[in-house]
Amino acid sequence: xxxxxxxxxxxxxxxxxxxxxxxxxxxxxxxxxxxxxxxxxxxxxxxxxxxxxxxxxxxxxxxxxxxxxxxxxxxxxxxxxxxxxxxxxxxxxxxxxxxxxxxxxxxxxxxxxxxxxxxx
Numbered sequence: 001x002x003x004x005x006x007x008x009x010x011x012x013x014x015x016x017x018x019x020x021x022x023x024x025x026x027x028x029x030x031x032x033x034x035x036x037x038x039x040x041x042x043x044x045x046x047x048x049x050x051x052x053x054x055x056x057x058x059x060x061x062x063x064x065x066x067x068x069x070x071x072x073x074x075x076x077x078x079x080x081x082x083x084x085x086x087x088x089x090x091x092x093x094x095x096x097x098x099x100x101x102x103x104x105x106x107x108x109x110x111x112x113x114x115x116x117x118x119x120x
Contacts, residue, residue: 013043020093028096035093042086049079 017036024032053075062071 014040017093020097023098024096025098032093032096035089035096039086039089039093042082042089046079046082046086049075049082053079 017039021029021032021036053073056073056075058073058076059070060073062069
């Protein structure tokens, strides 16, 4: 059951990436496709790293010669790097989106009433 849920979540993430792709202008779509392909590859890798991290401790006992101490688990480093890479890809992808001209104001009768009263 958990695998089905993860598969659905991954599919939704991919659909989100594809919906972003559709918003990007044609001259930037080749760059966007490369970013999306990399992001789609990272999604299951992140899930696998998260699973590995959950099944191991966040720290490891390190012993080399006279050095003995707890250190951060390598699983944490892998997960952290994957997340940073994924976030960077998303940031680059979003930067390819057309610039928004600003929020469009949807005014209704209530807004008009409030604005009118505020001006008095």
